[in-house]
Amino acid sequence: xxxxxxxxxxxxxxxxxxxxxxxxxxxxxxxxxxxxxxxxxxxxxxxxxxxxxxxxxxxxxxxxxxxxxxxxxxxxxxxxxxxxxxxxxxxxxxxxxxxxxxxxxxxxxxxxxxxxxxxxxxxxxxxxxxxxxxxxxxxxxxxxxxxxxxxxxxxxxxxxxxxxxxxxxxxxxxxxxxxxxxxxxxxxxxxxxxxxxxxxxxxxxxxxxxxxxxxxxxxxxxxxxxxxxxxxxxxxxxxxxxxxxxxxxxxxxxxxxxxxxxxxxxxxxxxxxxxxxxxxxxxxxxxxxxxxxxxxxxxxxxxxxxxxxxxxxxxxxxxxxxxxxxxxxxxxxxxxxxxxxxxxxxxxxxxxxxxxxxxxxxxxxxxxx
Numbered sequence: 338x339x340x341x342x343x344x345x346x347x348x349x350x351x352x353x354x355x356x357x358x359x360x361x362x363x364x365x366x367x368x369x370x371x372x373x374x375x376x377x378x379x380x381x382x383x384x385x386x387x388x389x390x391x392x393x394x395x396x397x398x399x400x401x402x403x404x405x406x407x408x409x410x411x412x413x414x415x416x417x418x419x420x421x422x423x424x425x426x427x428x429x430x431x432x433x434x435x436x437x438x439x440x441x442x443x444x445x446x447x448x449x450x451x452x453x454x455x456x457x458x459x460x461x462x463x464x465x466x467x468x469x470x471x472x473x474x475x476x477x478x479x480x481x482x483x484x485x486x487x488x489x490x491x492x493x494x495x496x497x498x499x500x501x502x503x504x505x506x507x508x509x510x511x512x513x514x515x516x517x518x519x520x521x522x523x524x525x526x527x528x529x530x531x532x533x534x535x536x537x538x539x540x541x542x543x544x545x546x547x548x549x550x551x552x553x554x555x556x557x558x559x560x561x562x563x564x565x566x567x568x569x570x571x572x573x574x575x576x577x578x579x580x581x582x583x584x585x586x587x588x589x590x591x592x593x594x595x596x597x598x599x600x601x602x603x604x605x606x607x608x609x610x611x612x613x614x615x616x617x618x619x620x621x622x623x624x625x626x627x628x629x630x631x632x633x634x635x636x637x638x639x640x641x642x643x644x645x646x647x648x649x650x651x652x653x654x655x656x657x658x659x660x661x662x663x664x665x666x667x668x669x670x671x672x673x674x675x676x677x678x679x680x681x682x683x684x685x686x687x688x689x690x691x692x693x694x695x696x697x698x699x700x701x702x703x704x705x706x
Contacts, residue, residue: 352427
């Protein structure tokens with residue numbers, strides 16, 4: 338409501354005396370107000386409020402069946418929180434007790450019967466102006482909230498894009514397609530959901546998993562891209578990518594970065610305690626790291642790497658089942674099996690695909706990375 342808009346404000350008049358209602362209508366019409374709603378029955382005020390959404394209520398205190406105090410009590414839960422709806426009480430009761438009770442019930446001001454036309458108009462203008470300012474403030478706050486929300490979403494998207502590019506930068510050195518990180522992130526999320534983690538954890542794992550090998554940034558090309566087997570000395574240098582990655586990602590206050598640091602550090606730990614860098618055993622290894630270890634191995638086995646060509650999915654299953662319970666968590670392997678022999682790849686595009694798994698045994702998988 339701005340300027341002349343005040344004159345178009347909806348005013349609800351509630352008084353059981355028709356003469357009082359007609360007097361108020363005449364005063365308001367002469368002052369230029371055109372949107373007036375009247376009621377002689379206080380029991381229908383809630384319905385009129387819902388229908389007309391008035392900007393101001395002129396309310397008599399002493400009425401049969403339902404007095405003004407009861408009307409305000411009945412209206413209170415129907416008025417949205419934070420809404421400024423002025424109620425101007427009409428009363429001949431000028432006692433302090435009546436005023437205090439009315440103010441406590443939601444009244445903003447009083448008009449004493451018999452009415453003075455000038456006073457009526459001035460008080461109504463003041464209350465409507467206050468409501469106008471309140472509405473403008475609400476609109477301004479909503480605009481600010483929308484801008485803050487848009488900015489927050491933009492910053493979140495930027496943060497995630499930076500993380501994705503960081504993961505790709507690390508992986509690009511030994512996977513020039515840059516797809517390993519994407520596949521691992523999606524696969525880890527699928528498997529996390531199968532193991533029963535909630536949606537929030539699944540999404541965190543989806544975003545954190547691609548950063549598992551960010552520590553490769555610190556590994557010399559001569560070792561990272563070596564086509565053959567690594568010497569024991571070279572393998573020790575290669576193992577450092579876990580601690581380098583954790584150092585790069587640690588120290589953040591964001592849960593995503595904390596999880597990424599944890600995964601980077603622990604995704605080469607083994608269930609039997611012979612992994613690296615800390616030799617953790619069993620459930621000492623976090624579940625996200627155990628999940629990542631499985632999907633990372635599966636994807637690495639079934640795709641070309643600098644040191645060997647891709648193996649078949651069937652061969653990957655042989656390797657994974659041979660290492661279940663020693664290298665990899667059998668619970669996670671079972672969860673993978675519930676997707677079927679080709680289910681992990683399919684589940685990235687069609688979540689929760691289910692096929693029966695074919696369990697076979699074969700020699701253990703040696704991860705040179």
